[in-house]
Amino acid sequence: MTLACVDIGSTFTKAALVDPATGHLLATAQAPTTLDDVVTGVLAATAGFPEAPVVACSSAGGGLRLAVVGYEQLISAEAGHRAALSAGARVVHVAAGLLDADRLDALRAAEPDVVLLVGGTDGGEASVLRANAAVLASSAPVQGPSASARVLGGSGVLPRSVPVVLAGNVAVRDEVAAVLRDGGLPVHEADNVLPDIGRLAPESARTAIRAVFLEHVIGGGRLSTDPGLRSWVRAVTPDAVLEGVTVLARVLAPERVSVVVLDVGGATTDVYCVPDPDAEQATLGREAVGVPARRRTVEGDLGVSWSVEALRAAAVAEGLGEPGDDPLDLGEAAATVALRRHLRAEAGYGPGGASARSAGLVVLSGGVFRHADRAAVDRVLTRVAADAGGAGSVLAGTPVIVDRSYVLAAIGLLAAEHPHAAAALARDLLGSRQQVIPPVG
Structure with missing residues (x-):
């Protein structure tokens, strides 16, 4: 048995044929990334490995665009920023403090694929986390017949619903998650990225961010509508x-x-x-x-x-x-x-x-x-x-x-x-x- 390990990049799609029993690298190949449908580029890069199952990662189309919303800049927002980078995301915006109309507009303008909502240590300050969740949940009009069509927005709206990874004060996690879901936003819950001052714990958020990437970016049809892509991509x-x-x-x-x-x-x-x-x-x-x-x-x-x-x-x-x-x-x-x-x-x-x-x-x-x-x-x-x-x-x-x-x-x-x-x-x-x-x- 062999495996084709594929990286779908912004310019080229690279493939490595590996024996998973020994770890030996058997062959390599590449093809231009086909951004209209990245599956075409994957098939071209792996054409010489026809019997090998594909496992893949992707940064095509800009990879995963993430915005951080935190309690304050120096601690919770920075903790979220560091956790997002460790998860492989490209951080396109960081907001700290209460979300007002201007901050919401700036968040919308960044066009994130996912929002990482953080704030407070476990059992500590929770008012800003609650308030920001409420703003995100109520900030956009419903598009279509169901609340699941809500999107973030201030004076305008994003073209799609934006999922939220909730990784703040766990004492109010269930309450905050319910507020976000009631507003029609997809929510992925994680442990606090900053459970205590001086202790950064990004792994749970990293797992949740990966799940969002697979479900909403890879599974959402932006890079390809071919179901094979979702079965291939791991991260x-x-x-x-x-x-x-x-x-x-x-x-x-x-x-x-x-x-x-x-x-x-x-x-x-x-x-x-x-x-x-x-x-x-x-x-x-x-x-x-x-x-x-x-x-x-x-x-x-x-x-x-x-x-x-x-x-x-x-x-x-x-x-x-x-x-x-x-x-x-x-x-x-x-x-x-x-x-x-x-x-x-x-x-x-x-x-x-x-x-x-x-x-x-x-x-x-x-x-x-x-x-x-x-x-x-x-x-x-x-x-x-x-x-x-x-x-x-x-x-x-x-x-x-x-x-x-x-x-x-x-x-x-x-x-x-x-x-x-x-x-x-x-x-x-x-x-x-x-x-x-x-x-x-």
Whole structure:
């Protein structure tokens, strides 16, 4: 038996043929993503694997757009933001405090696929969570004969009903969920993302967000009306990749190092970090929101094709060039800016936020690295490593591997049902000596 592990990306659909008994990578293939119906692209990418069942992840069509609504900006909304990133979502809006007409309009304008509603520690403040639920439930007129057709809206309405993941104060969870459902909004209940000050608990919300993605984005017909898609897709792509990075970190656990993955894509650039668990444990509880056990930042303005103009502007804003110039290799620009931003985000975690700077392994992914020759990758690494005090602090002196076969998503897809195969595939990635670039700096 073999499995076709497929990532349906914004530009290309990548397939890896894997033996789930051994974890051996047997073949790879790719085809352009067909956004009018992504199933066509999947069939093209797997045409050489006709007998293999498909398991897939997807970031096509922008992936999963999520808005956070929280009690206040610095703690509950930030906790929701961190939980959403760990779930593989692209956070398009964060609202804090009571939802008034202006905030509701801003939420509507962000066009989220899902709203993550948070607020209060368990047994703590509940008035804002109650009030925001009531606003969401009553903010839109009914479209059609049933209340299930309600949508969010202020002065206007979204084109579809927006599901809510409820992950706030559990003392009022049933009450708040009932208010939302009475307003016609689909609700997925989860444990509190911030059950106590300093303790971030994103996993239950992560599971609920994944369920929303599968039910409403994949199952909702936006990417394809073919029922095969729903049977294939297990997760949003960054969620699968983060799981793959976690497996990689477990394989490296005896070395007790932090793993950083830099994935430069056509539409976004993602940075993932799974810290050394021993070092992480020593710093937990020292910051009001809590330190995520697995970290991810996603930059929607740092793609090398779909958002290239925004990438150039971001590079200029970081002092890497002048307006009107095109001073940097695009991969270099995306890598430098994304790593700088990730480090700034980690700085907000307090004492537990130094994991990326102390990385013991960096994995490069995305077409800009996978399809480049060794010399071209070395040039990018050398330039990024020269960014002293910024992105260079992640790369300087750190072993670097290029995921040329793009197996991190496949490792994540295998992890739940075929953990031994996932670990074997991760070991193969680490053992591919021809892919290892000597330390830079």
